[in-house]
Amino acid sequence: MTDTTASEQRAADDDGSTGLRERRLAAHRGARRVLARFGFHRTLRERLELLDSAADVHDLDELSDVYGDGVVGTLEKKVAALLGTEAAAFFPTGTMAQQVALRCWAGRTGNRTVAVHALSHPEVHERNAFSEVAGLRPVRVTSEPRLPTAAEVRDFEEPFGALTLELPLRDAGFVLPSWEELTEVVAAARERDAVVHFDGARLWESTVHLGRSLEEIADLADSVYVSFYKSLEAFGGAALAGPEDLVEEAKAWRHRYGGQVFQQFPTALSVLVGLERELPRLPEYVAHARVVAAALREGFAAAGVPWARVHPEVPHTHDFRVWLPYDADVAAEAAVRTAEETAVVLFGSGWEQGGPGLAFTEVHVRSAGLEWTAEDVRTAVAEFVARLPGQVR
Missing domain, CATH: 3.40.640.10 (Type I PLP-dependent aspartate aminotransferase-like (Major domain))
Known part of the structure; x- marks a missing residue:
């Protein structure tokens, strides 16, 4: 089982239903802003477009x-x-x-x-x-x-x-x-x-x-x-x-x-x-992941979430985790609603239960994420938190 398949399966399981996973993926496809767009989110026709530049890297004759x-x-x-x-x-x-x-x-x-x-x-x-x-x-x-x-x-x-x-x-x-x-x-x-x-x-x-x-x-x-x-x-x-x-x-x-x-x-x-x-751009993605991580911490602190963690605090790569004091199904629903209602996807992966009243998700920063400023991230955090239980919009 590949990491991507395992991650998607865990997301389906932990989201509580396949329906929520389908909503999440649909919102991701229709979003105007995401932190990462992966190949497995694309159609077959879109994936084949990757080979349009194959002649630049190998003799196709x-x-x-x-x-x-x-x-x-x-x-x-x-x-x-x-x-x-x-x-x-x-x-x-x-x-x-x-x-x-x-x-x-x-x-x-x-x-x-x-x-x-x-x-x-x-x-x-x-x-x-x-x-x-x-x-x-x-x-x-x-x-x-x-x-x-x-x-x-x-x-x-x-x-x-x-x-x-x-x-x-x-x-x-x-x-x-x-x-x-x-x-x-x-x-x-x-x-x-x-x-x-x-x-x-x-x-x-x-x-x-x-x-x-x-x-x-x-x-x-x-x-x-x-x-x-x-x-x-x-x-x-x-x-x-x-x-x-x-x-x-x-x-x-x-x-x-x-x-x-x-x-x-x-x-x-x-x-x-x-x-x-992609290989030459990876250091750029890693650097921007650190900007995103810092803005996430600031955003959750400003929103008054009683306990939130970005791990590692300074990401080691362009992928990291966010931990929040909510059950996974609660965080997953808030993330999907935010994406559906704002067309901005802050958390594109599923949420997993990390203990009683504690959930985590993976955050991935790729080329699409380079468009986000720190203020964009903080604004997206505020939109997400507003859709969590007990929050007043």
């Missing part, structure tokens, strides 16, 4: 790909160059890519135990795929809403062959460690003779907070997975990058897993467009 050659091979080389690795392999999904990477490492280390975070994607969103499909044994280093510390890795009570780190950790609020913390964690794993794999589904936008280039970040790990649709707005797909011999072995397992797809040129072209169009 070239023969189409067959089982991974042609444009797919070109994409693999481009990703390896961006990450500074020897090679990269295209995969249809990140779930498959990471299973393959870690089972390859297990064969090399002789240890099928993989140290993970309790909130990591394989633990939360993949139906125990590591153990059920890949034959791996995940162990949880920590469940704290942050990345593992060097001490936790160094002092873990049993051996493990690989440590996987999700950068950023989505289900803790899209959080990242500092560069110093990350290097210390990697060193602690290496002290235990473990390999390090980065779940870099959102690695592309992590350079701002870490203060390092993609090559420098990837160089810390033995292998890296990256996603193509979460921030690059491609049709789908992922890549596993690392040493050439590991990538060649991974390609054999990709075939066994059913990932050797006959033709993938539409997805591959959409990735090349995303790398050209």
Whole structure:
């Protein structure tokens, strides 16, 4: 299950009905102002428009790909160059890519135990795929809403062959460690003779907070997975990058897993467009997400909401969470009504229950969000709060 699908399903569940989710998506499509417009919100015709600029990124007179050659091979080389690795392999999904990477490492280390975070994607969103499909044994280093510390890795009570780190950790609020913390964690794993794999589904936008280039970040790990649709707005797909011999072995397992797809040129072209169009803009989105986050805090304080949190207070990427002292269904209804009545979408994702009388949602800032000023955000907060129970308009 992909992050987007899981997020939408959770939104449907936590909104209390499919009807509310449909209202939310309809309001989002018709809105004059949103913080992000994602590909999965668009029609098929609109999505195909992404390929209008494909001729700018690849020779369209070239023969189409067959089982991974042609444009797919070109994409693999481009990703390896961006990450500074020897090679990269295209995969249809990140779930498959990471299973393959870690089972390859297990064969090399002789240890099928993989140290993970309790909130990591394989633990939360993949139906125990590591153990059920890949034959791996995940162990949880920590469940704290942050990345593992060097001490936790160094002092873990049993051996493990690989440590996987999700950068950023989505289900803790899209959080990242500092560069110093990350290097210390990697060193602690290496002290235990473990390999390090980065779940870099959102690695592309992590350079701002870490203060390092993609090559420098990837160089810390033995292998890296990256996603193509979460921030690059491609049709789908992922890549596993690392040493050439590991990538060649991974390609054999990709075939066994059913990932050797006959033709993938539409997805591959959409990735090349995303790398050209979106990748250079990600730092701008991250910077503006911090403007939006600050304005949200100011807006809720001015509106008199007794307790509201933006987490992280200064976002680490262009995604973050907002927590409010209301039940999820209450916050969801207020968000949808605000969007329907003002044609402005402040909260475009569903709300989830985070405890009794406590709800949270994810906020995403993309190109559409750059149009918002801080005052626009504060005004939208006031409109939203006015539709919460007990508020007077």
